[in-house]
Amino acid sequence: MTANEDQIKFWNEKAGRDWTELQTRMDTNLSHIHTAVMALAAPRPGEAVLDIGCGTGTTSLALADAVGPSGRVLGVDISEPMLTLAKSRGLGRANLGFELADASAYPFQPEYDLLFSRFGVMFFDDPIGAFANLRRALKPDGRLAFACWRTPPENPWASAPLAAARPFLPELPAPDPFAPGPFAFADPQRVLSILTDVGFHDVEARKYDGVMPMGRDLEVTAEQTLQIGPLSRAVGEADDTTRARIVEAARGALAAFANAEGEVTPPTACWLVSARV
Numbered sequence: 367m368t369a370n371e372d373q374i375k376f377w378n379e380k381a382g383r384d385w386t387e388l389q390t391r392m393d394t395n396l397s398h399i400h401t402a403v404m405a406l407a408a409p410r411p412g413e414a415v416l417d418i419g420c421g422t423g424t425t426s427l428a429l430a431d432a433v434g435p436s437g438r439v440l441g442v443d444i445s446e447p448m449l450t451l452a453k454s455r456g457l458g459r460a461n462l463g464f465e466l467a468d469a470s471a472y473p474f475q476p477e478y479d480l481l482f483s484r485f486g487v488m489f490f491d492d493p494i495g496a497f498a499n500l501r502r503a504l505k506p507d508g509r510l511a512f513a514c515w516r517t518p519p520e521n522p523w524a525s526a527p528l529a530a531a532r533p534f535l536p537e538l539p540a541p542d543p544f545a546p547g548p549f550a551f552a553d554p555q556r557v558l559s560i561l562t563d564v565g566f567h568d569v570e571a572r573k574y575d576g577v578m579p580m581g582r583d584l585e586v587t588a589e590q591t592l593q594i595g596p597l598s599r600a601v602g603e604a605d606d607t608t609r610a611r612i613v614e615a616a617r618g619a620l621a622a623f624a625n626a627e628g629e630v631t632p633p634t635a636c637w638l639v640s641a642r643v
Contacts, residue, residue, distance in 0.1 A: 370444065370468055373489045373546055377445035384593040386447045389422045391581065391590065395523075396484065398576045399513055399636055400425065403484050406572075406638045407511035409433050413479040416503055417441040418469045418512070419486015423452025429482060430462040437461055440478075442469045443486070470496030474503030483512035488550040498564040501643065510566060510641040513574070514551035518596070520635035522623065523578045524548070527591040527616035528600060534611045535600050548596070554637055566641035574638050577631040580620070587630050588617035 376382075385392060393400075404425075409415055409432040417426045420441030430439045441456075441464045443449045449466050456462045465472070470490050481500055490496035504510070518525040532538075544550055551557045554571040561569045580587045591597045592613060601612060623632040 370491050374444045382445035382447035386451050393424050395578050395580055402574050403513040403638060406640055407482050409480055412436040414477055415439045415480045415482055416478045418483040419443055420452060421448045423455045425484045430459055435461055442467050444468055470499055476505055478503050479505055479508050481510045485513055487512050488514050488548060489546045491546055493560050494563060497560055501564055504643050508643050512639050513636050515548050516635040517552045518549055523632040524596050526619040528597045530615040530619035531597055531612040534608050538600060557639055561641050569641040571637040571639045574636040576634045578634045580630040582628045584617050584621055587620055588613045591616045
């Protein structure tokens with residue numbers, strides 16, 4: 367098996383198609399965190415930026431706007447469905463390009479001022495090797511900025527629907543907290559150790575606490591949890607009756623996070639991580 371083979375397969379099948387289909391909703395879901403991690407990265411006019419795990423291109427487009435015509439952005443992702451959409455969204459932008467590639471192994475040259483990622487760096491089989499490779503992409507004075515999730519209990523947008531659906535799911539093995547996946551970097555000491563071990567300096571992980579705007583239609587929001595997130599992986603090939611029960615359970619769990627205007631806004635908890643070469 368090659369490095370990251372499971373993740374490459376996962377993101378080129380249903381997960382990649384679902385993210386592409388739900389791109390507008392996902393951009394809304396992550397909008398507050400997007401603003402926070404962009405502020406952390408502070409891309410400047412004229413800079414060269416590498417967007418790791420760029421997905422459907424939202425972050426790459428924002429970075430290209432920030433660096434302007436004298437700068438450039440390369441978005442890299444392993445998901446062909448997501449990257450196809452990203453490329454279509456970036457048509458006509460001379461300072462923006464995309465590459466279908468595994469960032470952990472791609473032969474980068476030391477030409478970037480900034481390595482950036484919004485939830486794209488927690489999926490490497492070998493994170494030490496991946497970040498060692500990514501560090502080689504930076505200029506001598508380059509910097510790193512990314513967002514990663516904290517623990518599942520701190521992120522009920524993911525954990526509450528999964529907990530509510532457990533009576534209808536097969537017995538799940540205890541998760542490996544360090545396995546590649548959305549919560550692999552929940553332990554800040556692990557993240558800081560990885561980055562320090564491969565030669566980054568001034569490594570810092572700051573807490574970000576916010577909410578996820580998930581819309582007012584509880585039924586649509588509940589259905590979304592069966593397409594994207596931990597519950598989507600746990601459901602697997604459940605039959606239609608079971609899936610309907612799971613949607614209803616997820617709907618009830620998410621209803622607890624509806625605000626006075628009826629919008630579902632569960633808490634989010636992330637690390638905003640920064641470092642320098």
